Every structure is written in C-alpha cells, then in structure tokens.
Amino acid sequence: xxxxxxxxxxxxxxxxxxxxxxxxxxxxxxxxxxxxxxxxxxxxxxxxxxxxxxxxxxxxxxxxxxxx
Numbered sequence: 297x298x299x300x301x302x303x304x305x306x307x308x309x310x311x312x313x314x315x316x317x318x319x320x321x322x323x324x325x326x327x328x329x330x331x332x333x334x335x336x337x338x339x340x341x342x343x344x345x346x347x348x349x350x351x352x353x354x355x356x357x358x359x360x361x362x363x364x
Contacts, residue, residue: 301358313340 298306313336320333346352 309340309343312336316340 316336323329
C-alpha cells in the first residue's frame with residue numbers, strides 16, 4: 297500500500313512521463329525538443345530501475361513535500 301506522499305509522487309511522475317511522450321510525439325525529428333524528451337524518459341527509466349532494486353530514493357532523500 298502506498299502512502300499519500302508516494303501516491304502524489306507517482307501522479308507527478310505520470311504527468312511528467314505523459315508530457316515528455318507528447319513532446320516527443322510532436323517534436324520535429326532531431327530537434328532539441330525531441331532530445332529533451334528522450335533525456336527525461338531515460339532518467340525516468342533509470343529511476344524505475346533504481347526503485348525496483350531498492351536503491352531509490354537514496355539514503356537521506358525523501359519524497360517531495362507540498363510546502364516546497
């Protein structure tokens with residue numbers, strides 16, 4: 297079961313992923329927009345792998361807070 301912070305983080309991640317996918321879909325080939333979308337997607341894949349391995353969030357790091 298996920299707590300509220302984890303659910304909020306998941307929702308933010310989903311919105312970011314969908315936005316990056318939209319940008320990639322509509323960007324001109326080989327443009328800076330397409331490259332940015334690829335970088336965002338790659339970093340999200342790396343985070344998902346780290347989460348699956350139990351290495352994310354790193355020690356000392358917590359989920360984002362609404363008051364920041």
